[in-house]
Amino acid sequence: MKKLINDPDAFVDEVLDGLLLAHHHLLRSAAPDNRALVRADAPLDGKVGIVTGGGSGHLPLFLGYVGSGLCTGVAIGNVFSSPSAEQMLSATQASSGGAGVLYLYGNYGGDVLNFDLAGDLADAEGIPTRTVLAADDVASAPPDRAAERRGIAGIFFAYKCAGAAAERGADLEGVAEIAAAAVANTRTMGVGLSPTILPAAGKPTFELAAGEMEIGIGIHGEPGIHRGALETADAVTDRLVGAITDDLELVSGDRVAVLVNGLGATPLEELYVLYRRAHALLDDIGVEIHRPYVGEFATSLEMAGASVSVIRLDNELTQLLDAPARSPFFQQ
Amino acid sequence: MKKLINDPDAFVDEVLDGLLLAHHHLLRSAAPDNRALVRADAPLDGKVGIVTGGGSGHLPLFLGYVGSGLCTGVAIGNVFSSPSAEQMLSATQASSGGAGVLYLYGNYGGDVLNFDLAGDLADAEGIPTRTVLAADDVASAPPDRAAERRGIAGIFFAYKCAGAAAERGADLEGVAEIAAAAVANTRTMGVGLSPTILPAAGKPTFELAAGEMEIGIGIHGEPGIHRGALETADAVTDRLVGAITDDLELVSGDRVAVLVNGLGATPLEELYVLYRRAHALLDDIGVEIHRPYVGEFATSLEMAGASVSVIRLDNELTQLLDAPARSPFFQQ
Amino acid sequence: MNGTELRQLVDQALGVLEASRDELRDLDAAVGDGDLGITVSKGCAAVRTKLAALDADPTPGQVLRTSGASFAGGNPSTMAALVGGALLAGAKTVGDSGELDRQGAAAMLRAAFDSIMTRGKAQLGDKTILDAMAPTVDIAESSDIPDEDMLARMVADARTAVEETSALQSRRGRAAWVGERSIGHPDPGATAYLRLLEALFASARGTNT
Amino acid sequence: MNGTELRQLVDQALGVLEASRDELRDLDAAVGDGDLGITVSKGCAAVRTKLAALDADPTPGQVLRTSGASFAGGNPSTMAALVGGALLAGAKTVGDSGELDRQGAAAMLRAAFDSIMTRGKAQLGDKTILDAMAPTVDIAESSDIPDEDMLARMVADARTAVEETSALQSRRGRAAWVGERSIGHPDPGATAYLRLLEALFASARGTNT
Ligand SMILES: Nc1ncnc2c1ncn2[C@@H]1O[C@H](COP(=O)(O)OP(=O)(O)O)[C@@H](O)[C@H]1O
Ligand SMILES: Nc1ncnc2c1ncn2[C@@H]1O[C@H](COP(=O)(O)OP(=O)(O)O)[C@@H](O)[C@H]1O
Ligand SMILES: [Mg+2]
Numbered sequence A, B: 001m002k003k004l005i006n007d008p009d010a011f012v013d014e015v016l017d018g019l020l021l022a023h024h025h026l027l028r029s030a031a032p033d034n035r036a037l038v039r040a041d042a043p044l045d046g047k048v049g050i051v052t053g054g055g056s057g058h059l060p061l062f063l064g065y066v067g068s069g070l071c072t073g074v075a076i077g078n079v080f081s082s083p084s085a086e087q088m089l090s091a092t093q094a095s096s097g098g099a100g101v102l103y104l105y106g107n108y109g110g111d112v113l114n115f116d117l118a119g120d121l122a123d124a125e126g127i128p129t130r131t132v133l134a135a136d137d138v139a140s141a142p143p144d145r146a147a148e149r150r151g152i153a154g155i156f157f158a159y160k161c162a163g164a165a166a167e168r169g170a171d172l173e174g175v176a177e178i179a180a181a182a183v184a185n186t187r188t189m190g191v192g193l194s195p196t197i198l199p200a201a202g203k204p205t206f207e208l209a210a211g212e213m214e215i216g217i218g219i220h221g222e223p224g225i226h227r228g229a230l231e232t233a234d235a236v237t238d239r240l241v242g243a244i245t246d247d248l249e250l251v252s253g254d255r256v257a258v259l260v261n262g263l264g265a266t267p268l269e270e271l272y273v274l275y276r277r278a279h280a281l282l283d284d285i286g287v288e289i290h291r292p293y294v295g296e297f298a299t300s301l302e303m304a305g306a307s308v309s310v311i312r313l314d315n316e317l318t319q320l321l322d323a324p325a326r327s328p329f330f331q332q
Numbered sequence C, D: 001m002n003g004t005e006l007r008q009l010v011d012q013a014l015g016v017l018e019a020s021r022d023e024l025r026d027l028d029a030a031v032g033d034g035d036l037g038i039t040v041s042k043g044c045a046a047v048r049t050k051l052a053a054l055d056a057d058p059t060p061g062q063v064l065r066t067s068g069a070s071f072a073g074g075n076p077s078t079m080a081a082l083v084g085g086a087l088l089a090g091a092k093t094v095g096d097s098g099e100l101d102r103q104g105a106a107a108m109l110r111a112a113f114d115s116i117m118t119r120g121k122a123q124l125g126d127k128t129i130l131d132a133m134a135p136t137v138d139i140a141e142s143s144d145i146p147d148e149d150m151l152a153r154m155v156a157d158a159r160t161a162v163e164e165t166s167a168l169q170s171r172r173g174r175a176a177w178v179g180e181r182s183i184g185h186p187d188p189g190a191t192a193y194l195r196l197l198e199a200l201f202a203s204a205r206g207t208n209t
């Protein structure tokens, strides 16, 4: 196990220690166990708070999107495990500026059950909450069961747009609507080339033979829709972008933003090879790329692979996407 | 070979295609083969240009540090190979605003020979040049042969400080002096947990058994000073930081900036575990951490591992480090 | 059974259950993310710690409430939230009474089952823990079955039910994403429930002899 | 030898030399970064392409200049820069003359050797290409050795010299970082030079018979 760690059971806590030491100007702890963090200036009086959360092992997801123009707070679980409702409640309390709190996170059973419980507890304390689930992974369910899809890297666009809406003073319904619009217009598909090893388990979460790829893989190594011999970067990009443009029903004249995301071990260089092809494919069908993002936005520890996300933009989403934002991990 | 690439021989060119498509607002090509890039607004009239360069496979190094408050231009070689003198000359010409050009790059034979040649050619065209070599890798030579050391991730500090000096209008001597001061006060040491595979060669550049680590590894997989069983993150950090503080002769009251850098496949989470320990070690000896940087700043394709860099700051270097900077890969 | 007896039984049974960690991890890794082993081992450890810290002479309701709250937080996950919530719902039916009798146990189990069904939005046959629980709730409620046979019958029927989940396709949680590839593997959550019953059975027998 | 003959000889020899790619990669990987194979194969390909594009009847100087410039740019690296620069320096001594005779070849080789020594700041015994070149320059300059034996003697002495580099510790370039671990491996650059001489020898013999 090629990992730079100490006690696997202390892994997440040590990560958070390091993070708070490094970024105390921008982030502060909102729970004695540090499993709830908020931006240093939270709560923002009179503004809607946005709380996200999920398992660890996906940096910069989730806590990397806590900052100005982004989320207000985050609850942090163990590697690939949901945070507890209690931790979510702590993040909620510290993020509440009196205008309610949006729960914006990925569609995973454990997270949903715990956030629902946290919402009940917040309600009892007089903090109104709404929930919007990111469910952008095209590979995880067919269009007629789109609500069952997993949330993966495309949640970045929802953070960016909803965060900008909250920052400019939209109310809870308004922020939730923006988040829902971003989610509804976002699709992602990934490819995995190697498995992930959980620090605590010490074994790969799945097997992938040398020279094999899994198209549609999830960010915990969930199986996708096709496993076969590794293809060229162009052929892989064709598969990913093809599935996305079909599902989004993109047509000539549409305006989009594109995110090419590395899953962990794949070099940044390779992500640009993918971007090159994605750009050409969208260009070919007359789709305008308003903004490209290339880098690691949602990882799966040391998994090799990548994903492509596309969001279709109307004028409002475009403005919100263009707004400034700043966290220790993302700046625009 | 778990790589998302097309033809290995076209790899770097395709990376550059993607990069120019994605970042044409910030970067432009200065050579027909795209192997010389400059910031979009280059040359800056009356300001010193800074040209860097080296082999590919290290993103965001080198081209990621071309931007405002950073370098002006870059020459881009194949994976782990020097660019040619001709390519360096193209970057030089496009970066020259009339106040001379600083060559700031890492101490590698091929790069030195080619940059020296490029300097001769630039001279013949009336562009004065100075050269400062980053040589921060403590593990690559003992203190009495410090000039022979390799340049690795610590070059970031030299870019940041020299770039800020050029931006505020220092002359060529002045920018070179700042770069030299940054280099003189910077030390780095790394650890490798797995080898790199060159796209064109298709084989690992060196062997490292499962469960082994190489302390002092270079960013092309050059051997270090100790190979042995993988230790805990804390024990590894103790080795790296210990070597650095010894070599820099850090004492209580010193002010530093710290960079914990991932070599490619190591998750960001693990880098924070290292930062946590590095922070504690420096704190223990009374050294003040003015700024931490944690992330991927100089990689070696998909190598697993990390490095720690420390720069000792005086007031001038502190100001320059704090100055704003922006490239597609780094923003402050 | 009073609260002290229940605490001792739960403590012992969870000690036994912890040994299923690797099996549950592997089962969950085959169709999900492999964390069920950790959920069960951390959850058991959390429950045992909190139970030990309870005052002397707790009520059965306190034991169940404490178990639910601490299992939910041990290693939060689908299973942790569902089982934690189920125990809290069960504790409610027990109330403040000092004794847990057969009827109380049956009502508690029914409430736990309903809680999981409601919160997880799952149906029988969706290949979840519910498929293993359903026959055991019936057994607990059936007045035909004597108290002393109850646990043994529950174990037997749960075992059959778990075996039958192999043939099903997962329709809930992470395993649903695997689609048809989930067929042929028993449901990890259902298996965890079976292992809990086996542990309770072994502990109860040990306690009673 | 006129420029057309030299061009043909170089073209053929580099075609042979390309076969050493994997060997040179492995040697360089053992003590350096493994790119020497690419440097040689890309460099050879670049030279052959540019030589083919030259006008008919080039001078020997033009052939050497073109070779140097294109080898340096093929896959830029230490070896590419040193060898490219060396060929340019050698081309200078040849000037515009239409024939390259023994004396001219010796002067050219000496200039090439000096160029590498100056630009690389290396000494004999530093375990570099210079250690293989040194005896061959002497052979070229020695009037005791007849023209027809020259290449064979150069190959023989270079081979011995390469073998002797194994015992040395690298003091220049990437291999110097390996320190004592470089002992026991022959120098990759010196080996590349030997392979070039062997290829020239084979091609010259093939051409002459
Ligand atoms: N919606 C649901 N309703 C009922 N049970 C469920 C549901 N989703 C999952 N389960 C049960 O939970 C088990 C998996 O638990 P766990 O590993 O904790 O899930 P996760 O890793 O997705 O958080 C499944 O085997 C199944 O028995
Ligand atoms: N300073 C130097 N002077 C002379 N020869 C050198 C020098 N440095 C390296 N060499 C030669 O170059 C060879 C390595 O070439 P190459 O692989 O191109 O280097 P790199 O990969 O470091 O650019 C060595 O085997 C040695 O013969
Ligand atoms: Mg990474």
Ligand SMILES: [Mg+2]
Pocket (backbone or CB within 6 Å): A262, A264, A265, A266, A267, A268, B263, B264, B265, B266, B296
């Ligand atoms: Mg990486």
Ligand SMILES: [Mg+2]
Pocket (backbone or CB within 6 Å): C028, C032, C033, C034, C035, C036, C077, C174
């Ligand atoms: Mg699971």
Ligand SMILES: [Mg+2]
Pocket (backbone or CB within 6 Å): D028, D032, D033, D034, D035, D036, D077, D174
């Ligand atoms: Mg080399």
